[in-house]
Amino acid sequence: MDAVIERIDQQVNGHPVVIYMKGTPQMPQCGFSMRAAQALGDTGVAFAYVNVLQDPEIFENLPRYADWPTFPQIYIDGELVGGCDITLELAASGELKPMMESAAAKQESASSQGAA
Amino acid sequence: MSRKARLQACLNTALTPMHLEVSDESHMHNVPEGAESHFKVLAVSEAFAGEKLIDRHRRVNALVRDELTDGLHALAIHAWTPQEWFDKGGGAAPASPECLGGSKQAS
Numbered sequence A: 001m002d003a004v005i006e007r008i009d010q011q012v013n014g015h016p017v018v019i020y021m022k023g024t025p026q027m028p029q030c031g032f033s034m035r036a037a038q039a040l041g042d043t044g045v046a047f048a049y050v051n052v053l054q055d056p057e058i059f060e061n062l063p064r065y066a067d068w069p070t071f072p073q074i075y076i077d078g079e080l081v082g083g084c085d086i087t088l089e090l091a092a093s094g095e096l097k098p099m100m101e102s103a104a105a106k107q108e109s110a111s112s113q114g115a116a
Numbered sequence B: 001m002s003r004k005a006r007l008q009a010c011l012n013t014a015l016t017p018m019h020l021e022v023s024d025e026s027h028m029h030n031v032p033e034g035a036e037s038h039f040k041v042l043a044v045s046e047a048f049a050g051e052k053l054i055d056r057h058r059r060v061n062a063l064v065r066d067e068l069t070d071g072l073h074a075l076a077i078h079a080w081t082p083q084e085w086f087d088k089g090g091g092a093a094p095a096s097p098e099c100l101g102g103s104k105q106a107s
Helices: A005-013 A033-043 A056-065 A084-092 A096-115 B002-015 B053-063 B083-087
Strands: A017-021 A047-049 A073-076 A079-082 B019-024 B036-042 B074-080
Touching: A005 A056, A017 A033, A017 A096, A033 A096, A033 B074, A073 A096, A079 B053, A084 A096, A084 B002, A084 B053, A084 B074, B002 B019, B002 B036, B002 B053, B053 B074, B074 B083
Parallel strands: A017 A047, B036 B074
Antiparallel strands: A017 A073, A073 A079, B019 B036
16 A cells, blocks of 8 residues: 555544535535535534645545545545535435434544543 | 536436436636536436445545546535435535635736
């Protein structure tokens, strides 16, 4: 695995929820990124973000990581959920929050087992 | 042939949708006139039945792969079965967000 793919892999698997977006949740630089980050934020569950505009290497290589051509990309429990449209649909149907909560709980129990 | 016409032809053939809406939303973004860079698709097709959202989107992305590597920068996708579309009221695709300038950030 090359270095950048390994870095993405660590980010995606090291956090229950990660959004790769243009800008930040506070200062989004793209309307689709803004809406997706907003939907994640509205659940009240913590999430990590990567600003792809600040990381050209990830910007260039993320599309081939999960074979997904556009930004933003949202990963929950290590798996690509989709982009803005899917995230909004999952939020509207009420599925998003439980998905994020169960990913967060899973990671917490994994890390507490690791510490024991 | 415009990109819009190519997208329509390609999706019509592959999905035989009961309803298809392809909109060129490039004018909403900071790109030159005629850029054909930002599009939105609403495809209503039985072909999506039993398929997860991500797999529907992957299918649409794969169908238009050549466009995505040739100047198509953003593609909003709403891929529903006829029943889902009716349940949502059977109307137009949801409005896309305003541009916040991110695609020009690198320059």
